[in-house]
Amino acid sequence: MASFDTLHHAWTVWDEPAPAPRGAVLEHTRELDVFLAEIERRAFRMAQIALRDADDAMDVVQDAMLKLARNYASKPSAEWRPLFYRILENGIRDLQRRRTVRKKFMVWLPGPKEDPDNEAQDPLDNVTAGGPDAPELLMRDQAMQTLEISLRELPARQREAFMLRNFEGLDVADTARAMGCSEGSVKTHYSRAVHTLRERLGEVW
Amino acid sequence: MNENIHEAQGREVQGMLETRSRTLFQESVDGLDMRVRSRLTQARHAALAAAAASSRRPWFFRLPMLTPAAGVAAAALLGVALWTGGIGSHGLAGDPANLEDLDMVAASDGGSGDALEMLQDDLDFYDFADKAAGSEPAA
Numbered sequence: 001m002a003s004f005d006t007l008h009h010a011w012t013v014w015d016e017p018a019p020a021p022r023g024a025v026l027e028h029t030r031e032l033d034v035f036l037a038e039i040e041r042r043a044f045r046m047a048q049i050a051l052r053d054a055d056d057a058m059d060v061v062q063d064a065m066l067k068l069a070r071n072y073a074s075k076p077s078a079e080w081r082p083l084f085y086r087i088l089e090n091g092i093r094d095l096q097r098r099r100t101v102r103k104k105f106m107v108w109l110p111g112p113k114e115d116p117d118n119e120a121q122d123p124l125d126n127v128t129a130g131g132p133d134a135p136e137l138l139m140r141d142q143a144m145q146t147l148e149i150s151l152r153e154l155p156a157r158q159r160e161a162f163m164l165r166n167f168e169g170l171d172v173a174d175t176a177r178a179m180g181c182s183e184g185s186v187k188t189h190y191s192r193a194v195h196t197l198r199e200r201l202g203e204v205w
Numbered sequence: 206m207n208e209n210i211h212e213a214q215g216r217e218v219q220g221m222l223e224t225r226s227r228t229l230f231q232e233s234v235d236g237l238d239m240r241v242r243s244r245l246t247q248a249r250h251a252a253l254a255a256a257a258a259s260s261r262r263p264w265f266f267r268l269p270m271l272t273p274a275a276g277v278a279a280a281a282l283l284g285v286a287l288w289t290g291g292i293g294s295h296g297l298a299g300d301p302a303n304l305e306d307l308d309m310v311a312a313s314d315g316g317s318g319d320a321l322e323m324l325q326d327d328l329d330f331y332d333f334a335d336k337a338a339g340s341e342p343a344a
Contacts, residue, residue: 033253040245041234054241062248069256144229166223167230194219201222 032073035080036065043088048161049148050092050156056171060091081170082177089160089178096156150200157181161189162197 040061047057064087072083079118122153151159164175165186175190 014325029253029257032256033249036249036252037246040249041242042230042236044236044241044245045230058241058244058248061245062251065252066255069252073256084344140229140232144233145226147226147229148298166227194222197226198218198222202218 028073031077032069032080035077036068039081039084040065042168043084046167047088047092049151049163050159051095052152058089058097063091064088073162081168082174085164085168085170085178086180093156115130121205146201147197150197153200154196157185158193158196160187162193 043064044057044061047060048054051057051060064084067087068080068084072080075083151162154162160179161175164170164178165172170178172183172186175186179186179189
């Protein structure tokens with residue numbers, strides 16, 4: 001019956017994959033927690049700039065976190081950042097596509113027209129009233145809004161390259177991994193983005 | 206010479222743009238309100254909990270992720286097996302006698318409904334003969 005024991009042992013090993021030591025799992029989870037905590041706010045702002053909506057941005061970031069944690073947590077931590085941004089950018093693109101389709105259908109349906117005034121937010125809304133730095137804060141807020149508008153007007157790939165390289169600080173190789181393109185393409189997109197932004201913001205800044 | 210000056214100025218302007226935009230972006234990140242921060246923290250905890258739950262799940266609960274690929278592979282294998290005749294050698298098509306019987310049934314009266322009736326009659330007769338042989342005592 002030695003063969004039965006061997007088979008039984010093989011089955012048991014296959015049935016229950018050897019669990020990682022508890023300490024290692026905890027360490028891994030903590031590492032992922034630290035990574036996500038470090039990245040989440042910037043990711044949210046980048047998604048918000050691209051989507052112009054805080055709730056949609058929150059959904060996309062949450063989804064990206066879940067997918068990274070579920071499917072790629074076992075990857076080396078050095079790969080998490082480009083992977084996370086790749087998931088995030090895919091989510092943003094999917095949402096934008098869905099919006100475009102929805103808009104096409106909504107054109108045929110009767111309903112209230114969008115109020116263009118809702119698009120432009122008053123910068124004063126975000127400034128704390130009566131604060132000592134109010135003028136300075138107002139100026140910064142206006143500058144950020146101008147930057148956001150200019151970024152939204154860029155083609156999607158240029159905007160991605162600019163935000164990942166400049167805001168997130170990814171190098172060219174990681175940006176290429178996050179965008180799913182070659183390093184040469186990243187350089188081209190980034191260079192064009194900077195050129196366009198310089199033209200648009202040059203007078204303001 | 207002028208080109209070099211232009212290039213240097215361009216780089217300087219680009220550097221200023223990058224620095225300024227990065228600073229503004231970081232300030233906007235730091236200025237996120239507590240509600241957003243709290244929701245982000247909740248989302249992070251949910252992601253970590255989901256990851257922990259999925260790593261604890263036994264292997265057979267993770268199988269459905271492979272189902273489409275496994276289904277296609279199984280269908281392809283079955284197709285290949287049928288095509289190469291692995292099953293046919295023991296089946297209806299592989300036995301010439303069966304084919305002859307079918308031909309006879311199909312050929313009689315041009316394969317009309319009568320042929321099936323005759324086949325049914327034969328079966329009834331064989332059934333009756335079998336019972337009669339089993340019940341009658343030997344003379």
